[in-house]
Amino acid sequence: MHHFHYKNQELFCEGISVAEIARKVGTPFYLYSHQTLIDHFRKIKTAFAPVDPLICFAMKANGNLAVMRTLIREGAGVDIVSGGELRKALKAGADPQKICYASVGKTESEITLALKSNILFFNVESIAELCEINRIAKKLNKKARVALRLNPDVNAVTHAAITTGTLKNKFGIDLATAKNILLSRDRYSNLVINGLHIHIGSQITTSAPFLRALKKVLIFKRSLDAKGIKVEYLDIGGGMAADYVEGTAQPADKIAKALVPLLKKIGLKVIMEPGRFIVANAGVFVTKVLYLKDNGVKKFLIVDGAMNDLIRPSLYDSFHEILPVSRSASKKITVDVVGPVCESGDYLGKDRKLPALAPGSLIAVLTTGAYGYAMSSNYNARCRSAEVMVSKNKFSVVKDREAFVDLVRGEHIPGFIK
Numbered sequence: 228m229h230h231f232h233y234k235n236q237e238l239f240c241e242g243i244s245v246a247e248i249a250r251k252v253g254t255p256f257y258l259y260s261h262q263t264l265i266d267h268f269r270k271i272k273t274a275f276a277p278v279d280p281l282i283c284f285a286m287k288a289n290g291n292l293a294v295m296r297t298l299i300r301e302g303a304g305v306d307i308v309s310g311g312e313l314r315k316a317l318k319a320g321a322d323p324q325k326i327c328y329a330s331v332g333k334t335e336s337e338i339t340l341a342l343k344s345n346i347l348f349f350n351v352e353s354i355a356e357l358c359e360i361n362r363i364a365k366k367l368n369k370k371a372r373v374a375l376r377l378n379p380d381v382n383a384v385t386h387a388a389i390t391t392g393t394l395k396n397k398f399g400i401d402l403a404t405a406k407n408i409l410l411s412r413d414r415y416s417n418l419v420i421n422g423l424h425i426h427i428g429s430q431i432t433t434s435a436p437f438l439r440a441l442k443k444v445l446i447f448k449r450s451l452d453a454k455g456i457k458v459e460y461l462d463i464g465g466g467m468a469a470d471y472v473e474g475t476a477q478p479a480d481k482i483a484k485a486l487v488p489l490l491k492k493i494g495l496k497v498i499m500e501p502g503r504f505i506v507a508n509a510g511v512f513v514t515k516v517l518y519l520k521d522n523g524v525k526k527f528l529i530v531d532g533a534m535n536d537l538i539r540p541s542l543y544d545s546f547h548e549i550l551p552v553s554r555s556a557s558k559k560i561t562v563d564v565v566g567p568v569c570e571s572g573d574y575l576g577k578d579r580k581l582p583a584l585a586p587g588s589l590i591a592v593l594t595t596g597a598y599g600y601a602m603s604s605n606y607n608a609r610c611r612s613a614e615v616m617v618s619k620n621k622f623s624v625v626k627d628r629e630a631f632v633d634l635v636r637g638e639h640i641p642g643f644i645k
């Protein structure tokens with residue numbers, strides 16, 4: 228599944244020892260395997276080949292330029308959610324005609340930038356937004372291509388914070404409203420409304436929720452056909468699960484097998500927006516043991532990485548496997564792996580069986596390539612970690628570790644404070 232494995236009890240990423248990289252770049256850092264990124268992209272591409280989808284990588288999962296460039300070289304487009312992401316995608320070399328843009332709150336300057344960049348389409352989430360894009364497109368004398376983000380009102384059966392396709396969520400347009408928009412789409416003089424979009428959530432481990440949503444889309448599409456309304460695209464969003472624990476997520480080819488017949492029936496040009504599935508397994512977070520603490524009730528392995536670097540355990544109670552970078556035969560103890568941040572919620576793993584690692588030992592937190600660095604912060608005035616990419620037996624720092632200047636950049640003490 229990925230290219231992190233032990234050689235003589237030492238963890239390697241592709242052809243390089245993780246400890247060797249740590250010696251050169253310091254800790255903590257995110258480490259990405261170039262080949263794993265490619266393998267996962269190709270897995271989706273191959274599995275869904277019968278409908279020949281445009282695969283737009285959801286860069287909010289990992290917006291590193293080197294990660295994006297790797298996927299763009301493989302033919303990927305990019306799914307963006309802000310003007311900042313648009314600029315990064317273009318800088319990484321994305322073809323604007325392979326960029327789609329979803330967000331419930333696009334601003335005038337973001338819409339303007341996207342129109343001037345000639346992106347493939349906007350995934351629009353409300354009538355107010357349609358009117359705004361139409362107004363701005365008119366001003367620029369442009370036509371904006373638009374897909375309507377449908378809210379199919381299905382539960383993605385995942386963590387509540389990452390389910391997006393029910394009417395209790397802020398996302399998408401209910402089906403009745405969407406149909407009315409399409410029936411009167413001529414009133415939007417500067418819009419070409421020719422696509423449907425769904426994205427029902429993230430870390431969806433089986434095909435069932437996707438099937439439920441697509442069945443609703445099929446019925447919706449048939450009701451459009453009956454009125455003679457043609458659309459061109461169906462963007463089925465992202466959400467395919469990564470294997471945080473090996474074997475827990477249905478593989479891509481199984482999911483494709485379930486969805487392809489329905490996608491063929493719907494008969495539109497398919498676009499996909501996978502994020503997590505492509506990058507999660509391609510990254511690990513490497514951090515160094517500072518102290519082992521035993522308070523008589525619990526043992527804590529205190530490491531130099533923390534919730535500001537990887538917030539998923541604190542935020543979603545998510546599980547990431549933790550491995551020692553150097554394996555030993557020494558007896559295992561049960562520890563909570565925690566960081567230095569001043570919050571009880573600052574942990575990377577709870578009740579883990581690990582060797583009694585000495586200060587200076589390294590551990591790797593697995594499956595952290597998605598929503599890892601992307602969600603990091605400077606909380607507790609901690610510099611963001613470095614990001615490193617390995618290809619075969621070469622490695623390169625693809626984002627510098629932050630320094631003190633980054634922590635105070637743009638801050639000013641005004642003259643009225645004595």
Ligand SMILES: *Cc1c(COP(=O)(O)O)cnc(C)c1O
Pocket residue numbers: 285287288306308329426428429430464465466467500501502503504597
């Ligand atoms: C977050 C998001 C994705 C990617 O979700 P994953 O679960 O990472 O695949 C795709 N499309 C949209 C609109 C999103 O908001």
